[in-house]
Amino acid sequence: MTKVLTNRFHLLGGACDIAVYEETGGYKALPKALKEFKPEQIIDEVKKSVLRGRGGAGFATGMKWSFVPKESKRPKYLVCNADESEPGTGKDRDLMRYDPHQLIEGMIISAFAIGSNASYIYIRGEYWYIKEILEKAVAQAYAKGYLGKNILGSGFDHDMYVHPGAGAYICGEETALLESLEGKRGHPRLKPPFPAVVGLYGGPTVVNNVETLAVVPHVILNGGEWYKALGTEKSGGTKLFTVSGHVNKPGNYEVPMGYPLMSLIENECGGMRGGRKLKACIPGGSSVPILTAEECGKMTLDYESAASLGTMLGSGGVIVMDETTDIFETTRNVTHFYKHESCGWCTPCREGTRWLYKVFERMHRYEGRPGDVELLYDLADKILGKSFCALGDAAAMPVQSAIKKFREDFERRIKTNLVKIQKAAD
Amino acid sequence: MYSQANEKKLDEIITHYPVKRSAILPALYIAQEEHGYVTDEDVKYLAQRLDLRVNEVEEIVTFYTMYSRKPVGRHKIQVCRTLSCMLLGAEEITEHIEHKLGCGINETTADGRFTLQEVECLGYCDLAPCLQVNFDYHEKVTTESVDRLLDGLK
Numbered sequence: 148m149t150k151v152l153t154n155r156f157h158l159l160g161g162a163c164d165i166a167v168y169e170e171t172g173g174y175k176a177l178p179k180a181l182k183e184f185k186p187e188q189i190i191d192e193v194k195k196s197v198l199r200g201r202g203g204a205g206f207a208t209g210m211k212w213s214f215v216p217k218e219s220k221r222p223k224y225l226v227c228n229a230d231e232s233e234p235g236t237g238k239d240r241d242l243m244r245y246d247p248h249q250l251i252e253g254m255i256i257s258a259f260a261i262g263s264n265a266s267y268i269y270i271r272g273e274y275w276y277i278k279e280i281l282e283k284a285v286a287q288a289y290a291k292g293y294l295g296k297n298i299l300g301s302g303f304d305h306d307m308y309v310h311p312g313a314g315a316y317i318c319g320e321e322t323a324l325l326e327s328l329e330g331k332r333g334h335p336r337l338k339p340p341f342p343a344v345v346g347l348y349g350g351p352t353v354v355n356n357v358e359t360l361a362v363v364p365h366v367i368l369n370g371g372e373w374y375k376a377l378g379t380e381k382s383g384g385t386k387l388f389t390v391s392g393h394v395n396k397p398g399n400y401e402v403p404m405g406y407p408l409m410s411l412i413e414n415e416c417g418g419m420r421g422g423r424k425l426k427a428c429i430p431g432g433s434s435v436p437i438l439t440a441e442e443c444g445k446m447t448l449d450y451e452s453a454a455s456l457g458t459m460l461g462s463g464g465v466i467v468m469d470e471t472t473d474i475f476e477t478t479r480n481v482t483h484f485y486k487h488e489s490c491g492w493c494t495p496c497r498e499g500t501r502w503l504y505k506v507f508e509r510m511h512r513y514e515g516r517p518g519d520v521e522l523l524y525d526l527a528d529k530i531l532g533k534s535f536c537a538l539g540d541a542a543a544m545p546v547q548s549a550i551k552k553f554r555e556d557f558e559r560r561i562k563t564n565l566v567k568i569q570k571a572a573d
Numbered sequence: 574m575y576s577q578a579n580e581k582k583l584d585e586i587i588t589h590y591p592v593k594r595s596a597i598l599p600a601l602y603i604a605q606e607e608h609g610y611v612t613d614e615d616v617k618y619l620a621q622r623l624d625l626r627v628n629e630v631e632e633i634v635t636f637y638t639m640y641s642r643k644p645v646g647r648h649k650i651q652v653c654r655t656l657s658c659m660l661l662g663a664e665e666i667t668e669h670i671e672h673k674l675g676c677g678i679n680e681t682t683a684d685g686r687f688t689l690q691e692v693e694c695l696g697y698c699d700l701a702p703c704l705q706v707n708f709d710y711h712e713k714v715t716t717e718s719v720d721r722l723l724d725g726l727k
Contacts, residue, residue, distance in 0.1 A: 222591075234655045234694040272602070272639045273695055275708040308589040313598050313637035316693065330594030330623070332636040348591055391657035391698035398699045433656055433694075464698065466657055480659050484693050490636075 149377055151365050151385050152358065153401040155246045163280055165287040168248040174293060176364035180256045181301040184367070189260035193363065195371025197383030202228055202319070202356030203432065203462045204537075205450050212353055214343035215261045221350035225258045225266035226328065229357050230312050230319040232271055233432035234484060235464025238387040239357035241399050243270070244277045246361070247284035251307065253363035255293060258305050261353055265306045269324055272313045281309045316488035320536050321354040323490065334492045335536035358387055378404030382449035386460075392467040393420045408446040412467060423469040427553065431461025433481045434541030436548030437474070457548070474553035475560055478545055479507040485542035493535035500542050502526050510560035520557045524550050574618045579603050583622065593623045597633050601640050610641040638692070646681045646688035648726045651705045654691040657698035666702055667691055669716045673723060686726070 155162035155171055162168045180189060194209030215223060227250065231239040243250060250268075258266050270278050285307050288294045296304045310328060312318050318327045322336035325347050346352020362384065366374050375383035382404040388411060391397045395417035402411060408430060412418065419425055425440040430448075436458040438446060446452055453460045468477065486500040503526050506519055527543035534540065550557055558564055575583065583603055587596045600623065604615035611634050620630045634640045652658075652667045667689075671677060674687050681688040697703035700712035704719075711722060 231696050232694055235657055235698050237696045237698050237700070240696050271696065272598075272637075273705065273708075276710075310589070310595075311599055311602065313601070314639035314692075315637050327598070328595060329592065330590075330597040330625075330633070332632060389699050391701055392660045397701070429656075466660070466698070468660065472660065477656055477659070480654075480656050484655050487693055 148403060149385065150401050151374070151377070152242060152246075152249070152361050152387060153399070155249070156241060156399075158245065160245055160280075162246050162248065163244075163284060165248060165284070165291060168246070173248050173364075174252055174291075176367040177252050177255055177293060178299050180259060180367045181299055181303060186260045186262060189256065189367065192366055192371040193260070196362075196366045196374040197371075197378075197381065198359065198362055198366065198374065199382065199450065200356055201358035201362075201386065201463065203233060203434070203459075205460060208355065208359055211343060211355075212257070212261050214341065215351045215353060216344065217262065219262075219351050221348065222265060223261060223263040223350050224347040224352040225254060225261060225263045226321075226324065226347060226352060226354045227254055227266065227268040227357060227360055228319060228321065228324060228354050229268050229270040229274070230324060231274075231357070231462075232316045232319050233434060233462040233464055234481065235389060235391055235429060235432045235466040236462040237389045237391075238399050238463060240274060240277065242357050242361055242387070243274070244280055247281050248288065249364065250357055250361045251281075251284055251288050252293070253360040254307065255288075255298065255305055256363050256367060257353070257355065257360055259303055261351075263353070264304050266308070267328060267347075268307070268309045269312060269318070269328055270309060271318075272311045275311070278309055278311055285309060315490070316484075317490040317536075317538060320538065323536070324354060325352065332490070334490055335538075337535075379449050379451070381451055386448065386463055388448065388463045388465050390416050390465045390467060393423065393469040393472070394418065394467050395420050402448060404449045405452075406448045408443050408448055408465070411448065411465065412443075416467075419467070419469055421469075423471065425467065426470045426472050427468045427474060429464070429466040429468075429545070431459045432464035433466065433484065433545060434537075435459040435461045436544050437552060439552050473556055474549050475510065475556040478549040479504075479511055481545050482507050482542065485538065489538060489542070493539070495530045496534040496536075496539035496542065499526060499530035499534075499539065503530075503542070503546060510557070513560055513562060513565050515561040515564075517561060517563055519561060520550060520554065523557070574614070575603060575607050579607060587623075594625055594629075597623055597625070597630065598637070601634060601637075605640065609647075610644050644681075644685075646686055648686060648706050649688045649690065650723075651690045651692040651695070653693070653695045653697065653701070653703050653705075655694035655698075657694075658702040661701045663702045666704065666714055666716065666719060670719060670723070673720065687723070 198208045199205045315333045317323045318333040323333040327333040342352040378384045400415040486504045489496045489500045491497045527546040530539045531543040620627045
């Protein structure tokens with residue numbers, strides 16, 4: 148299987164040194180992009196690659212770039228979303244700590260494509276040591292003339308800064324991230340206008356995920372068609388998946404789009420821990436609907452297959468659960484997460500996630516009331532599609548899909564049912 | 574207010590942005606580095622440094638979970654509680670630390686050595702269960718590895 152993004156991972160950080168990165172084919176795409184491409188040709192090449200945003204939403208990257216106006220009175224910005232905090236996801240962590248220059252090179256090329264002279268890497272505050280890795284790498288890139296004024300004699304100027312977040316999941320939402328970068332609370336903005344038109348400091352801004360930007364040098368070197376051909380017709384290229392939970396070898400794996408989910412679990416991850424049976428899997432980070440074992444058998448890792456099964460590829464966080472798992476408890480856990488991370492801006496999300504958790508808490512104590520399962524479903528319905536940003540949907544979808552598919556794990560938590568179960572046992 | 578090196582660092586950070594207030598998140602980390610937490614003086618000083626009102630700094634400090642307005646122990650232990658870590662025994666890790674330190678969640682030991690917290694996803698899902706001590710990550714922790722870790726922290 149062709150690997151695109153993880154070829155330097157075996158160096159375990161060795162490629163943080165710019166000399167090693169260069170020796171292994173790095174900073175070859177940047178001069179090519181600056182000399183042989185016009186900005187709009189880079190956008191076209193990325194469009195040809197069918198690269199879709201790897202942060203979660205899966206929006207076509209070339210399309211997003213093309214929304215940026217060519218002429219702008221305000222400065223244009225490129226922002227790298229490195230606020231990786233979707234539960235189940237740790238891929239950007241390794242992309243940054245094992246190959247920071249791949250990201251930086253991708254960012255410089257992307258900035259050239261949209262005509263931006265300044266970029267920020269917004270990295271979650273917990274990844275402090277990775278922030279330091281990035282800062283060193285950025286300094287090396289300046290020293291080599293890949294950043295700064297008149298890059299490689301092209302006349303293109305670009306400055307890059309690393310900015311730490313401070314523990315708010317909502318700042319992974321692109322407009323909340325921009326608010327945070329401006330020095331405010333991370334509340335999402337109303338769209339439209341979209342950031343491509345009015346973004347950071349009011350200027351046209353592209354916000355892309357780490358993995359998305361890291362792909363760009365490879366598209367320049369090998370062509371968009373080449374990248375696309377690695378995956379499926381509509382989901383081009385390869386993708387990183389973080390596999391966690393009950394597998395023998397959890398980790399980050401790069402596989403071609405369209406790769407079967409069960410092959411990832413069986414081959415790359417060495418199968419289920421303790422030889423137990425698979426019960427469920429969340430294929431794209433905790434926000435996306437859960438799959439039963441049977442559905443997992445049908446799933447291939449691409450956007451279309453995920454959609455056909457009523458779920459999403461999201462951030463590529465694959466959380467695997469075996470037959471010993473209580474799906475009520477796992478859903479209670481993620482509901483706690485969304486309650487905690489709701490930014491408080493809009494009522495359905497702020498109040499809804501608290502109400503949800505309240506019901507979960509009494510069911511956790513086996514004190515659920517008749518009708519509580521329906522109440523959970525209904526509460527989720529009151530959040531879904533009715534909140535200001537996608538965090539509300541992210542809280543509601545796991546609850547509804549878990550109830551639909553694993554209802555018995557929820558019904559057991561109703562007090563009167565428990566009495567019945569105990570009587571039957573006696 | 575801060576050490577010469579940190580004042581210089583703050584000056585430099587401010588140059589990264591077209592508006593001063595953008596420097597507030599990195600600036601608050603400097604405050605915590607100096608005082609262990611964000612003090613009333615820090616809030617006033619940073620407001621003045623970044624052309625903000627005191628309540629504007631306060632609303633930032635209270636929104637972001639990585640800042641504390643109260644003193645914390647020398648070693649802030651943050652155990653991830655979210656799904657992937659939960660599946661591999663995060664709860665047991667937290668309970669073990671509670672017993673070992675005789676200190677509950679969100680509490681600080683009497684000697685000021687440790688503060689224990691449960692936090693949401695730290696991005697180490699494939700290396701679960703994980704925890705952070707201040708900024709240091711510890712992956713695939715067990716009750717035994719936690720014992721060794723905590724015993725080694727003075």
